[in-house]
């Protein structure tokens with residue numbers, strides 16, 4: 001087993017041979033016995049023009065991808081990407097696993113540093129989106145709470161939600177024709193007489209608001225560059241996961257706003273007035289009419305909400 005710990009070092013991605021050749025303990029040629037290998041310091045991935053002769057155990061082949069390894073004494077050399085495993089077998093696999101853990105840790109930290117560096121602008125953007133979406137959401141809630149006052153109207157609205165906003169009524173002509181032909185009547189005899197736009201948004205905006213609040217705004221408020229170095233691996237992973245969907249969450253919020261803007265457009269009020277036509281005649285009561293009038297007032301920007 002190796003005694004190297006992934007938390008002890010930051011793995012290096014070498015950009016040029018000079019970067020590892022300039023390290024104080026670097027040797028262009030090194031003999032390392034199996035039990036003397038300590039760890040991988042970093043890796044390199046050069047172009048063919050930059051390839052160089054292997055420094056490990058007299059290999060001397062030229063490689064352009066490989067590792068910089070370190071012995072237990074602290075000496076270092078570079079070797080091709082397959083040379084470590086050839087020379088050290090299973091031990092190299094262990095050393096490589098430790099390196100990959102450290103690399104993973106470094107990547108997560110860099111990602112968090114990037115987020116922390118832009119924390120202010122992400123936070124400002126998320127808050128603006130949150131405010132905008134909640135105010136549109138409040139308007140949606142007022143419309144929905146009006147609709148809920150009548151169960152037949154609510155059923156008609158839910159049917160409309162399921163058909164993507166289309167208000168479907170029976171097509172009497174088609175029904176008569178099919179019936180005359182002895183065919184069954186049913187769904188095929190429906191036609192759309194109008195569309196309530198942006199109706200999908202009424203189902204999803206609350207989830208998007210929650211995501212903005214708990215997956216973006218609140219973790220960003222708690223994120224500070226100073227704390228990053230103190231994080232355990234577990235905390236680092238948790239924080240990285242929290243921000244892994246940062247951009248997607250912000251763009252989901254933007255789409256939700258667009259959809260709710262469609263729902264709130266004044267032209268939608270006319271579509272609501274068509275809803276009773278999709279209801280049975282006896283359900284088209286004076287109460288339904290009053291509710292629809294109040295919805296139209298809401299759409300017209302009236303302050304009367306009840």
Ligand SMILES: [Zn+2]
Nearest residue numbers: 054059080083
């Ligand atoms: Zn080699």
